[in-house]
Amino acid sequence: MKRLWLILAFGVLLPATARAEPIAISVQSSSGGFSGGTVATASPLTIDLGTADISASSVGSYLINGLEAGANYTVSMIVSGITGWDTLRMELLDPIGDGNDALDPTAEPAYVPSGYSTSNNEDGLSFAQDSALARSAVFAGGSAMVTADEKTNGRDVLTFAGLGSDMARVTFGLRNYGNNGFLLRLSSNELNGDHAPEPASMFLLGTGLAGLAAYRRRRSLTR
Secondary structure: OHHHHHHHHHHHHOOOOOOOOOOEEEEEEEEOOOEOOOOEEEEOOEEEEEEEEOOOOOEEEEEEEOOOOOOEEEEEEEEEOOOOOOEEEEEEEEEOOOOOOOOOOOOOOOOOOOOEEEOOOOOOEEOOOOOOOOOEEEEOOEEOEEEEEOOOOOOOEEEEEOOOOOOEEEEEEEEEOOOOOEEEEEEEOOOOOOOOOOHHHHHHHHHHHHHHHHHHHHHHHHO
16 A cells, blocks of 8 residues: 555656647648658657659748757658759748847848748757757768758758759758747759750850861961
């Protein structure tokens, strides 16, 4: 009986474990052929965004709610459709009116949707800088180069450059300091084509070289 009383006492004295709100992630907007996949959460601190099909010059925004305050999350996704582009840009946008707008720029970039702003150091969310979480993009035959701009008051950006030509698994961290309802914006570049001249350009280049060679021959004969 004494043992039972001890168990009951501990049951009363121990505080209830705090539970985070369910994580809710959905594609809020897309353009240029961007298509987001089914979002699944494998464990409390791991988020799987599924497969996103991203074409050149396309944009997609995920609306994220319910992350536990103060926790570091590892986020991963498969990016497919990497044809005609090789750089993926990710940016966090926070809701206006969250009490952390004093450091926001006076004029927001044109791509920022109404009701949101670029992230600053007081917004309460980030790509988990200084948290030692993985940032990588791996594909068959190599990996991308990752750069970050996340410690300025102008934005919070990760860039994955050199993504191969088919699909890649992208992994990065998210940390929420108490804010919610923010956007994760993904955008792809478009290769300018300078590295591969079109057939018409090759024809003009060939005829130009042939003309130059003929001109030199004529000059040599007249000397």
